[in-house]
Amino acid sequence: MPDPQPPSPEVFDKYSDITHPDAFPEALSLLKSLLTDSTIKWESNGDRNGVELYYYQPDPPLPAPICRGVGTFPAGLTAEQILPTIHQIACRKNWDERFKLGFPLLRYSRKLVRFYAVQKGVGEGWFTIVSPRDFTGYSGHVREVGDDGVTRNFYLQTSAEFEDVPDVEGFVRGWTNLAGWVLEEKAGEPVKCSYIVKFDPKGSIPANLVAQVVKDTPACIDKVRTFIEKNGLVPYVNMHDEFPGQLRQEVLVGEETEINPENGEKLNDAGFRLTFSWFGAVGSFDINFDERWENGVKIDVEEGTIDEDLELKSTKGKVTVTVKEGGKDKKLKLIVSKA
Template identity: 25%
Template sequence: METSLLEKSTKTIERCQAELLDLINGQRNWEHLGDDNNVESDRLMTESGIHLIKAVGLINRTPQQIFDVIWDYQHKSEWDDMCLENILVQEFTPDFRVQYQRFWAPWPINQRDFVFASKVIRTDGDILITGKSIETELAPEKSGIVRGSINTSGFYLQSLGENLTRITYLVCVDPKGSIPTWVVNQLGKRQCQIVHKLKMRLGDV
């Protein structure tokens, strides 16, 4: 195991976890984007000018059932059609790992890829999945593909009963390159669809 990568990933995830919990529990001036397919969507301006997206919905499944789909990286493309490649870079524990993901982008924008640490935190039946970009020689940049940055991302799966979960999805991604910020924010709105796509994958539509 690459000890330095473990230490770096641990510190990265600790920051990400604190950010996500603050966003979930704190009072922020969210701008409401609407209700689509029973999923409430909001956005929040960050210091970089890139919007942080939040999507909240209910799924008639347990947190564990939803987690099993999200954490199964080999089948992510089944509910996120923009994901072209998803590889396990390093697994520290079954609930803590580093991943590589490559995504489709509309012409003439180059494809983007991301390398990030991801960890699962379980509390009283609820599940928090965190993700934040990290650098490692185990996943070097590729020619013709722009390496983007996941500033913060996560799923919070809150149990509301025997077979009902409130899912909160938070994400802020910087695709890097020469894309204008307003275009980045337009593309970011597509992230609001992730919760509905998970509902479809779980057969709850």
């Protein structure tokens, strides 16, 4: 059976109406409660390379205990630099071994989408132990500055039911009350990260596998950290800056290393290519990339015209995109990759 496929790009030509206006705010409220409620009796689930692992099973018990991880990122990294590795699907495949595929279905704003995702099963055919799980719901970003001087960057997903997202043959539709990341920034301190997940896998899963998922899931903090240390920063646009225009797509795609068939030498390094598409509005924004890229980035303008619609100015670690009057309300599209 072929895998589910993402919708056509035209779906993102306008922002959609939210079917469940309370779903995302309620999930955010749950995340904040699980993050700060001192009465919750979290049980230690060990440590994974400096990431503290916890679980909590209330009474009456849930189908799976709530799990939580707490760790820090190396000094010098900002939340905006870390977030793309967490929310971009091309990166997730590298730090979540159970993740199979995913994509946005609708866009409600720059920071909120409807998502669809599939987690791998265990075994195949007659030897299937656990069927693949698929999930759909809302995924989005929120930033808040607390009275304690800490800036908290929330990125979370929560399940919802949609009539136009029917069950898929061969998959069990799982339910995620919350899969939430919190990146906390305070001047002079490294970014603190918490990852909290409350889910119902539905269907039948052996208890030992549920226990392993509860332990492995919050340990993804370490895998995100390792990914950044190994691969550097992927190209990104700050999530919480004011953005001029209406975003259509912001998709990162992994690139394979090209090999010269004649001598076997590498023609390029494997990396990531960012597709950024939007309806223009007069103003500017930055496309950021790893400052260690000595040759900067290559930008292909697939929609729009340089000088007439927009201007590009490159400096260390970023390219400033300025949309001119000629680009107002036009469909613009840039492809950004390592030069």
